[in-house]
Amino acid sequence: xxxxxxxxxxxxxxxxxxxxxxxxxxxxxxxxxxxxxxxxxxxxxxxxxxxxxxxxxxxxxxxxxxxxxxxxxxxxxxxxxxxxxxxxx
Numbered sequence: 652x653x654x655x656x657x658x659x660x661x662x663x664x665x666x667x668x669x670x671x672x673x674x675x676x677x678x679x680x681x682x683x684x685x686x687x688x689x690x691x692x693x694x695x696x697x698x699x700x701x702x703x704x705x706x707x708x709x710x711x712x713x714x715x716x717x718x719x720x721x722x723x724x725x726x727x728x729x730x731x732x733x734x735x736x737x738x739x740x
Contacts, residue, residue: 659700667693684728691721 670693673686695717698710 653704656704659697663693663697680728681732684725688721688725691717 667690670686670690674683674690677683695714698714698717702708702710
């Protein structure tokens with residue numbers, strides 16, 4: 652395995668582990684939402700790197716679906732938090 656591949660895997664593994672810790676510990680729903688967006692972005696970056704190293708574009712639809720899930724999830728959380736803030740006031 653190429654040394655660059657090993658470095659990329661180590662960096663993204665550490666980042667993903669720290670992101671999962673942030674999702675588990677919180678403390679608020681917004682922290683968890685941002686951490687889940689970061690985790691989705693890390694997965695997208697890994698899939699993109701895999702496409703570059705293996706010289707193909709077969710996982711491009713998966714990247715688009717992950718991006719859409721991230722956007723729609725962020726919108727849903729933002730609407731939920733905004734609605735909850737309006738109720739408590």
